[in-house]
Amino acid sequence: MHVDIGNALAEVATPGVSEAALERLDAEVADAHETIAAGMSNAVFGYASLNLPETTSASGIERAVADVDADAVLTVGIGGSALGARTVTAALGEPEHYVLDNVDPEHATRLLDSLDLPRTAVNVVSRSGTTAETLANFLVVREAYEDAGVDWTERTAVTTGETGPLADLADAEDLPTLAVPEGVPGRFSALSAVGLVPAAILGHDAEAVLAGAREARDTLSGSLFDCPAYAYGAVAVALERRGAHTNAFVPYAEALEPFAEWFAQLWAESLGKEGQGQTPARALGATDQHSQLQLYRAGRHDKVVTLLRATERDDRAIPDTDVEGLAYLGDATLGELLDAEFEATEASLAAARQPNVRVEVERVDARGVGDLLFSFEAACVLAGELMGVETFTQPAVEWGKNAARGLLGAGETEEAAAVRGKREYRIE
Amino acid sequence: MHVDIGNALAEVATPGVSEAALERLDAEVADAHETIAAGMSNAVFGYASLNLPETTSASGIERAVADVDADAVLTVGIGGSALGARTVTAALGEPEHYVLDNVDPEHATRLLDSLDLPRTAVNVVSRSGTTAETLANFLVVREAYEDAGVDWTERTAVTTGETGPLADLADAEDLPTLAVPEGVPGRFSALSAVGLVPAAILGHDAEAVLAGAREARDTLSGSLFDCPAYAYGAVAVALERRGAHTNAFVPYAEALEPFAEWFAQLWAESLGKEGQGQTPARALGATDQHSQLQLYRAGRHDKVVTLLRATERDDRAIPDTDVEGLAYLGDATLGELLDAEFEATEASLAAARQPNVRVEVERVDARGVGDLLFSFEAACVLAGELMGVETFTQPAVEWGKNAARGLLGAGETEEAAAVRGKREYRIE
Numbered sequence: 001m002h003v004d005i006g007n008a009l010a011e012v013a014t015p016g017v018s019e020a021a022l023e024r025l026d027a028e029v030a031d032a033h034e035t036i037a038a039g040m041s042n043a044v045f046g047y048a049s050l051n052l053p054e055t056t057s058a059s060g061i062e063r064a065v066a067d068v069d070a071d072a073v074l075t076v077g078i079g080g081s082a083l084g085a086r087t088v089t090a091a092l093g094e095p096e097h098y099v100l101d102n103v104d105p106e107h108a109t110r111l112l113d114s115l116d117l118p119r120t121a122v123n124v125v126s127r128s129g130t131t132a133e134t135l136a137n138f139l140v141v142r143e144a145y146e147d148a149g150v151d152w153t154e155r156t157a158v159t160t161g162e163t164g165p166l167a168d169l170a171d172a173e174d175l176p177t178l179a180v181p182e183g184v185p186g187r188f189s190a191l192s193a194v195g196l197v198p199a200a201i202l203g204h205d206a207e208a209v210l211a212g213a214r215e216a217r218d219t220l221s222g223s224l225f226d227c228p229a230y231a232y233g234a235v236a237v238a239l240e241r242r243g244a245h246t247n248a249f250v251p252y253a254e255a256l257e258p259f260a261e262w263f264a265q266l267w268a269e270s271l272g273k274e275g276q277g278q279t280p281a282r283a284l285g286a287t288d289q290h291s292q293l294q295l296y297r298a299g300r301h302d303k304v305v306t307l308l309r310a311t312e313r314d315d316r317a318i319p320d321t322d323v324e325g326l327a328y329l330g331d332a333t334l335g336e337l338l339d340a341e342f343e344a345t346e347a348s349l350a351a352a353r354q355p356n357v358r359v360e361v362e363r364v365d366a367r368g369v370g371d372l373l374f375s376f377e378a379a380c381v382l383a384g385e386l387m388g389v390e391t392f393t394q395p396a397v398e399w400g401k402n403a404a405r406g407l408l409g410a411g412e413t414e415e416a417a418a419v420r421g422k423r424e425y426r427i428e
Numbered sequence: 429m430h431v432d433i434g435n436a437l438a439e440v441a442t443p444g445v446s447e448a449a450l451e452r453l454d455a456e457v458a459d460a461h462e463t464i465a466a467g468m469s470n471a472v473f474g475y476a477s478l479n480l481p482e483t484t485s486a487s488g489i490e491r492a493v494a495d496v497d498a499d500a501v502l503t504v505g506i507g508g509s510a511l512g513a514r515t516v517t518a519a520l521g522e523p524e525h526y527v528l529d530n531v532d533p534e535h536a537t538r539l540l541d542s543l544d545l546p547r548t549a550v551n552v553v554s555r556s557g558t559t560a561e562t563l564a565n566f567l568v569v570r571e572a573y574e575d576a577g578v579d580w581t582e583r584t585a586v587t588t589g590e591t592g593p594l595a596d597l598a599d600a601e602d603l604p605t606l607a608v609p610e611g612v613p614g615r616f617s618a619l620s621a622v623g624l625v626p627a628a629i630l631g632h633d634a635e636a637v638l639a640g641a642r643e644a645r646d647t648l649s650g651s652l653f654d655c656p657a658y659a660y661g662a663v664a665v666a667l668e669r670r671g672a673h674t675n676a677f678v679p680y681a682e683a684l685e686p687f688a689e690w691f692a693q694l695w696a697e698s699l700g701k702e703g704q705g706q707t708p709a710r711a712l713g714a715t716d717q718h719s720q721l722q723l724y725r726a727g728r729h730d731k732v733v734t735l736l737r738a739t740e741r742d743d744r745a746i747p748d749t750d751v752e753g754l755a756y757l758g759d760a761t762l763g764e765l766l767d768a769e770f771e772a773t774e775a776s777l778a779a780a781r782q783p784n785v786r787v788e789v790e791r792v793d794a795r796g797v798g799d800l801l802f803s804f805e806a807a808c809v810l811a812g813e814l815m816g817v818e819t820f821t822q823p824a825v826e827w828g829k830n831a832a833r834g835l836l837g838a839g840e841t842e843e844a845a846a847v848r849g850k851r852e853y854r855i856e
Binding site: 246 | 571682689716
């Protein structure tokens with residue numbers, strides 16, 4: 001991964017970072033890197049995530065699911081138990097990975113009705129084995145297989161912690177079982193079985209994903225000037241300190257749309273703490289130039305726009321046309337059009353002094369997505385250090401979980417009582 | 429559509445709006461409504477959009493495409509020429525509407541390879557008939573049909589302005605042609621042929637969409653206290669004035685995910701002007717509780733969270749389980765779980781004094797999506813009046829268009845030269 005921070009400099013953008021400020025920031029990066037490197041060495045909770053490219057065994061995952069014979073995979077998980085896996089298969093161009101990561105009954109019914117169940121493997125993922133949405137969906141999926149006369153036990157793989165209801169179930173039914181790695185929060189687990197099982201079941205090269213991640217890991221160093229991942233994380237924090245409270249994340253590749261969703265969780269849940277944290281706003285290039293660009297150029301100067309693209313791709317020529325006014329497209333390819341729009345958008349933001357950062361990978365493929373996943377995790381860990389937040393926890397979501405449990409009759413909770421006391425002000 | 433603004437009140441949230449401030453705001457709403465009503469009466473550019481539920485003829489659209497015999501539709505358009513149509517078919521639960529609204533060559537190839545072209549209609553949409561992305565894609569699509577030996581002229585419908593290359597083409601090939609309505613910007617055109625053709629080709633009830641929109645139009649009045657759409661728009665502006673610079677838009681229904689994208693264009697492109705405008709951050713409930721909620725609760729108080737749900741749906745029981753710790757789910761349905769999470773999230777935001785607004789429709793169906801589309805358009809027009817911006821233009825996107833044209837060889841432009849002068853600062 002390469003990063004170009006030219007359009008985040010104070011000479012170009014407002015807010016922007018001066019070169020002198022970057023030098024000062026680099027001293028902070030050096031300190032943060034020491035903490036991170038020590039955390040990796042000692043496999044400290046959270047920091048251990050950055051060891052996954054080394055500690056995950058692709059062949060081990062492939063062996064575990066070798067007997068799962070399927071043309072499609074249905075992942076049942078939510079948050080970090082789904083986004084990483086979907087990111088990987090999307091980048092691989094794999095269309096037969098479906099995800100049930102919501103508890104919307106109409107959607108569940110439509111999805112299950114559309115699948116060829118005898119040819120579809122089920123991939124259930126929950127560290128605790130008790131995640132309400134995941135277990136509820138799994139019960140629904142199991143029933144759908146049974147109703148269709150299809151034996152789910154022959155085509156289900158489980159990724160979970162060492163103990164818990166899912167581990168017990170996998171044991172009782174003799175299901176292939178993969179471990180959620182120790183010391184790794186869900187949103188940092190894409191480079192483990194949590195993110196790689198669907199790709200492995202569908203015959204993709206999981207090892208290549210890890211190899212791409214290892215290349216990124218080898219760039220980690222004590223200076224933002226030598227490490228693209230740290231450069232991204234450091235500049236994002238520097239801009240946030242100067243008022244860029246939103247990170248508009250815009251991949252110019254449809255196959256990276258799930259990566260933008262994965263980034264949104266990583267960034268929001270890791271850094272959204274103590275009144276800090278950039279709000280990730282997901283978009284897609286070039287499509288959303290026709291949707292968000294007006295605001296990004298002419299709105300407040302409270303955003304950094306992250307523009308992400310691949311520098312190589314399978315291109316496709318635009319056929320010649322005799323349509324007047326379009327002749328200029330005639331010699332171009334779709335890829336050249338996409339690149340022209342990328343660079344035009346980048347420059348148009350700079351012309352409005354709106355800060356933006358260019359991120360490039362060679363290709364959207366197994367290696368490329370491994371590189372991106374690791375690099376943005378490292379960027380996020382660095383950002384957390386610079387911001388002084390607890391990167392690896394998510395304490396603010398517990399309140400809602402307690403409330404939902406209470407509402408569903410698991411016993412009255414203080415939080416459920418607060419839900420019932422809502423201040424209503426309805427406009428009919 | 430109903431709106432509950434209780435959690436946007438100053439007694440609950442920071443920022444928040446006091447009841448006294450709401451009363452003062454209502455005087456501004458009354459003035460704005462006069463402008464809007466006059467604009468509608470005189471079919472003034474932009475305001476004319478709010479007449480579409482009356483002026484669009486569903487039967488006219490249905491007649492125009494009656495001879496297009498297809499099981500699937502491929503829409504070729506971008507921005508407002510695609511998002512509305514996709515929003516409508518998604519809300520109708522129609523899986524056979526595909527959209528080519530990007531110029532990503534790998535995606536175009538994958539999509540075209542996956543379609544059964546003899547059974548797929550093509551729906552090309554561009555007001556000017558010269559939109560670069562749309563015409564480039566249409567040329568690619570045409571070639572794919574020809575390569576497959578399928579006559580595209582028998583299954584293509586065109587929606588465009590009165591003149592232009594697409595109108596000429598439709599004339600030459602005798603294609604069904606629908607008019608982009610006069611005085612209606614793309615992002616406000618969902619309730620016209622621009623948004624309804626794919627649904628009509630696939631046999632859905634376009635008239636029911638318009639009927640839902642008419643119900644919403646009948647609520648327009650001079651007071652936010654009597655009109656849910658105006659209540660939403662007014663409270664959003666009041667919160668923006670008090671620092672809520674992001675609008676996190678969270679439907680709790682997978683079938684409304686495209687609606688959130690449509691909203692993001694509407695809000696960003698209409699209101700993102702002169703250093704103003706909320707940044708739309710799209711999310712999806714309940715899924716993104718496991719992604720964004722940590723930030724929304726514990727981050728800056730610079731957001732309003734819009735929580736949208738249907739109050740009726742086709743539900744699905746969660747099968748009984750003997751799994752310990754999940755017994756509390758046993759008597760519930762997926763819908764009850766979803767509602768519990770909706771209300772828990774809403775209350776958890778309020779407990780953190782983060783402002784949020786509840787929006788409800790009866791069902792996600794033709795009537796419901798018509799209601800939502802019209803209501804949010806009206807909310808946006810009102811917001812634009814209160815903010816004093818030019819709601820119906822998007823001047824900031826021209827710079828990038830000129831740059832891209834220059835880069836592709838349509839003749840050197842000042843903007844293209846600026847692209848070539850980029851300030852580089854690469855971290856390798």
